[in-house]
Amino acid sequence: MSDLSSPISPSRPFHATAALRHLAQRRRLAPLRARLPEPEHIPQECWQRFAAAHAEALTLSAAELGEANARWLQAEELIAPGLPPAGEARLPFVFVRAINLELSYSCNLACSHCLQTPLRPQGQPYWLDPSLVRSLLEQAVELDLLGMGLNVTGGETFAAGSPLLEVIEIAAGLGLPVRANTNAWWGLQQNIRLGERLIADDEALGRCCSAAAWAAWP
Numbered sequence: 001m002s003d004l005s006s007p008i009s010p011s012r013p014f015h016a017t018a019a020l021r022h023l024a025q026r027r028r029l030a031p032l033r034a035r036l037p038e039p040e041h042i043p044q045e046c047w048q049r050f051a052a053a054h055a056e057a058l059t060l061s062a063a064e065l066g067e068a069n070a071r072w073l074q075a076e077e078l079i080a081p082g083l084p085p086a087g088e089a090r091l092p093f094v095f096v097r098a099i100n101l102e103l104s105y106s107c108n109l110a111c112s113h114c115l116q117t118p119l120r121p122q123g124q125p126y127w128l129d130p131s132l133v134r135s136l137l138e139q140a141v142e143l144d145l146l147g148m149g150l151n152v153t154g155g156e157t158f159a160a161g162s163p164l165l166e167v168i169e170i171a172a173g174l175g176l177p178v179r180a181n182t183n184a185w186w187g188l189q190q191n192i193r194l195g196e197r198l199i200a201d202d203e204a205l206g207r208c209c210s211a212a213a214w215a216a217w218p
């Protein structure tokens with residue numbers, strides 16, 4: 001049995017930061033009030049902390065929750081003992097409606113005004129792993145951070161080795177609209193390399209991106 005004497009953070013362990021854990025707690029625990037075995041054991045003040053508009057400590061002790069409630073929440077995997085408290089999370093996320101995902105800092109141009117020049121690695125381009133992108137997007141959907149969809153940006157995302165088409169498919173599969181930033185080097189070009197594909201020309205490139213989105217749209 002879990003040690004119920006230690007503070008309990010209502011959370012799932014896969015959220016990467018305290019701020020995201022905090023947001024997940026608020027979204028997932030508040031509707032559970034009516035389902036708890038002993039809701040009367042949780043003081044009103046605790047529920048006010050759940051419902052607070054801005055982040056504050058949501059760490060509850062077993063004494064505050066009541067042991068039956070704590071066991072039920074743990075059995076539902078809605079809380080886990082021993083996680084760091086979310087009290088340092090102070091960022092309100094209500095304004096987040098879309099996410100900018102930088103697939104790579106690499107680029108085929110070298111604009112003098114580029115803010116990413118100091119971040120750009122030398123040598124082979126480095127790309128975000130699509131499985132990491134999927135995990136990130138699934139969490140962001142759960143936390144309702146993607147109401148306006150996903151912006152994919154770089155560096156330059158339309159490049160050999162880029163996972164852009166796969167990312168479009170992943171996002172579309174989650175029902176998300178996707179926008180991609182590009183410096184448009186491929187305009188009026190032929191034999192364009194995107195990811196592992198060789199695409200005939202710029203019009204075919206547009207069709208390719210649309211097809212990736214529509215093929216995966218739920």
Ligand code: SF4
Nearest residue numbers: 107109111114155183
């Ligand atoms: S195209 Fe964009 S990412 Fe590439 S060097 Fe210019 S400003 Fe930077």
